[in-house]
Amino acid sequence: MRSCHRRPRKERTIKTKLFVGNLTFGTTQGELEALFGTIGVVRSVFLPTDRTTGRPRGFAFVEFDQSASAAEAIQKLDGYDLNGRNLRINEAQEKSRSPGGFGRSPGDFSDGGPPMGMPPRRMKSKGSRRNLRARKRSL
Numbered sequence: 001m002r003s004c005h006r007r008p009r010k011e012r013t014i015k016t017k018l019f020v021g022n023l024t025f026g027t028t029q030g031e032l033e034a035l036f037g038t039i040g041v042v043r044s045v046f047l048p049t050d051r052t053t054g055r056p057r058g059f060a061f062v063e064f065d066q067s068a069s070a071a072e073a074i075q076k077l078d079g080y081d082l083n084g085r086n087l088r089i090n091e092a093q094e095k096s097r098s099p100g101g102f103g104r105s106p107g108d109f110s111d112g113g114p115p116m117g118m119p120p121r122r123m124k125s126k127g128s129r130r131n132l133r134a135r136k137r138s139l
Helices: 029-037 067-077 127-138
Strands: 013-021 042-046 059-064 088-093
Touching: 013 067, 029 042, 029 059, 029 067, 059 067, 067 088
Parallel strands: none
Antiparallel strands: 013 059, 013 088, 042 059
């Protein structure tokens, strides 16, 4: 018999990585390195860009060498005015792996089956759709 034991969902934080929001589109990686470098040793700065336009998306991720520096940056720089906007700084949350999205069929559950108490989903047969199309053509 298979055990259906589930782990409780818990948001995990990355203690040295920060999310920096409310950036202007003109903010550069160098500006962020200089600003956060006043707090501690910056390991990396990631400034994601829009795929279609190529301009920054208005947020960044800054990673420090030590968690104490990250905590100090949150305390000192949250609400700091950079290029006319108040920064929003939080600990970065690990990307959640939620089911759904493109490429999944309605009955596909990657974790082994449907959640407890939920009956398995059944695919609707295509016959009813085909017959509907045939009826529309005959009108």
